[in-house]
Amino acid sequence: MKQNRITGIELYKADFGLLEPFRTSLAEISCAHNIIARIYAEDGLYGTGEARPNPPVTGETQCGAVAVGEEIAPRLLGRAAWDIEGAVRTLDRALHGNSALKSAFDIALYDLLGKIAGMPLYALLGGPKRTVVTDNTVSLAPPEEMAAKALEYKKEGFDAIKVKLGRTLDEDLYRVEQVREAVGPDVAIRLDANQGWDFKTAVRILQAMEPLRIQYCEQPLAHWDFEGLRRLRERTSIPVMADEAVFGHHDAFKLASRGCCDYLNIKLAKTGGIHHALQVNAIAEACGMTCMVGCMTESRLPLTAAAHLMSARPNIRFADLDGHRNMNVDPVTDGAVYEGGTITLPDTPGHGADYEREFLAQCPCVSVE
Numbered sequence: 534m535k536q537n538r539i540t541g542i543e544l545y546k547a548d549f550g551l552l553e554p555f556r557t558s559l560a561e562i563s564c565a566h567n568i569i570a571r572i573y574a575e576d577g578l579y580g581t582g583e584a585r586p587n588p589p590v591t592g593e594t595q596c597g598a599v600a601v602g603e604e605i606a607p608r609l610l611g612r613a614a615w616d617i618e619g620a621v622r623t624l625d626r627a628l629h630g631n632s633a634l635k636s637a638f639d640i641a642l643y644d645l646l647g648k649i650a651g652m653p654l655y656a657l658l659g660g661p662k663r664t665v666v667t668d669n670t671v672s673l674a675p676p677e678e679m680a681a682k683a684l685e686y687k688k689e690g691f692d693a694i695k696v697k698l699g700r701t702l703d704e705d706l707y708r709v710e711q712v713r714e715a716v717g718p719d720v721a722i723r724l725d726a727n728q729g730w731d732f733k734t735a736v737r738i739l740q741a742m743e744p745l746r747i748q749y750c751e752q753p754l755a756h757w758d759f760e761g762l763r764r765l766r767e768r769t770s771i772p773v774m775a776d777e778a779v780f781g782h783h784d785a786f787k788l789a790s791r792g793c794c795d796y797l798n799i800k801l802a803k804t805g806g807i808h809h810a811l812q813v814n815a816i817a818e819a820c821g822m823t824c825m826v827g828c829m830t831e832s833r834l835p836l837t838a839a840a841h842l843m844s845a846r847p848n849i850r851f852a853d854l855d856g857h858r859n860m861n862v863d864p865v866t867d868g869a870v871y872e873g874g875t876i877t878l879p880d881t882p883g884h885g886a887d888y889e890r891e892f893l894a895q896c897p898c899v900s901v902e
Contacts, residue, residue: 537574537614537649542606544599544637545569545896547583547832550861555830556673558699558729559589565830565860566595569888569896570602570637572645574614580645581887582838584633584802585829585856590777591633591802598634599899606901609638614649617642621808632780632805633829639806640838640884647883654838654884658811660845665869665876667852668693668723671712673700680711683720690873693721693748695853699729702738713745723853725751728777732761739769749796752776762793774798774825781805782812789820799849800827801839810842818848825851833857834886837868840876841884852876864892 549565565585573579586593608623620642624635647657655662669686671679671694683694696712698705705726713722724747730738735753749772754761756777766773772795775788780803788794797817804810810826817824826843828836836854843849854876857863868886870877879885 537576537578539572539574539609539612539614541573541900541902542609543571544602544606544899544901545571545893546595546599547896549830549832551830551859552861553859554672555859557697557725557727558673559727562830567831568595568598568602568634568637569893570641572609572614572638572641574645574649578645578648580641580643580648580883581834582637582640582642582644582806583831583835584636584640585831586633587802587829590829591630593631593633598631601628601631602634602638603899603901610901614642614645617646617808621806625805633802635805636801636835639808640801640835643807643838644883651882653878653880653882654841655844655878658807658842658845662878662880663844663847665840665843665852665854665878666692666874667854667876668695668721668874669855669858670695670725670853671697673697676704676708676711679708680715683712684715687716687720690875691720692874693723695723695725697725697727699726702734702741705738706741709742709745709747718746721748722746723748723751725776726753728752728755730754732758732765735765736768739765739771743770747771749774751798752778759787759791759793762788763791766792766794772796776800776827779803779813781809782816785813785816789816789822795822796851797822797824798827798853799824800829801835801842802829802831807838807842811846814846814848823848823850825849825853827853828856830859831856832860833863833865833868834884834888837878837886838884840869840878844878862892864889
């Protein structure tokens with residue numbers, strides 16, 4: 534078997550301006566400062582990945598991720614491109630954390646392997662091609678604005694709406710009441726507090742929202758408060774989903790074994806890519822838990838990779854793959870096709886997405902050979 538060894542790596546700084554500010558209880562952004570990794574192999578093949586270093590979540594910045602990536606990238610040179618297990622172990626042993634940087638490398642490696650094998654990513658992962666349905670997220674804002682935005686999304690064809698929260702009981706309850714009134718009884722409402730509540734507030738809010746038919750609440754408490762999540766889950770009928778509390782498979786094991794939550798949110802930029810995301814899902818499935826695949830504010834390229842993952846693993850039941858919709862440009866060619874909340878995957882080798890040459894030419898690049 535031909536080795537198809539890795540011959541070069543490029544790291545780009547890619548800035549994506551937003552149409553309007555995006556607010557959560559953690560931060561407000563008007564531009565997503567992302568990183569792109571492109572990994573080259575023999576015969577001119579290459580794979581591409583992207584991730585957003587999110588300082589309040591992953592602890593990374595764009596400049597820091599690229600600097601660390603430039604230092605660590607030589608360890609992948611000369612490796613067999615299909616040895617993703619070995620590449621991930623090399624990165625994990627050499628570098629603690631830095632999950633977004635690792636994710637950009639990992640997605641690029643899987644894209645490259647798919648091209649070498651001549652297989653779309655969902656098939657490379659051993660799964661079928663399924664239709665993926667995503668929600669759309671309403672940024673934190675005054676209640677009336679959030680309700681209007683939710684209604685707009687419903688009209689665009691979204692059957693599920695994620696509502697950002699994390700303020701006081703009265704404010705957040707009124708936000709959700711207004712959204713429910715605007716979208717009616719048949720649209721699924723998902724809450725995301727982004728760690729914005731303490732335990733007592735979370736109990737009171739979720740109990741008060743139980744009549745509003747909430748599908749689940751994502752990360753109501755601080756990421757480190759596993760015991761609080763467990764106790765909260767016992768006090769409300771609204772299912773609890775862990776997000777910032779679960780980066781990799783070790784977190785997934787702790788959360789599942791302690792009965793802390795009902796669902797796990799897998800984000801490639803948190804797990805460090807597809808390789809560890811598969812481990813998180815396997816632990817969840819073994820424990821009788823289902824997962825969601827989510828995203829940061831990223832372009833359609835990593836969202837396409839995440840949709841392939843969901844397609845290949847039926848235990849991933851929910852999708853929150855809307856991170857590109859607020860961007861003022863879409864420089865991604867091919868890739869997943871969005872029609873309302875429905876995502877259709879490409880059948881081309883790898884994840885099937887790439888960037889316009891003009892876009893990459895504008896992004897500062899570091900090359901390692």
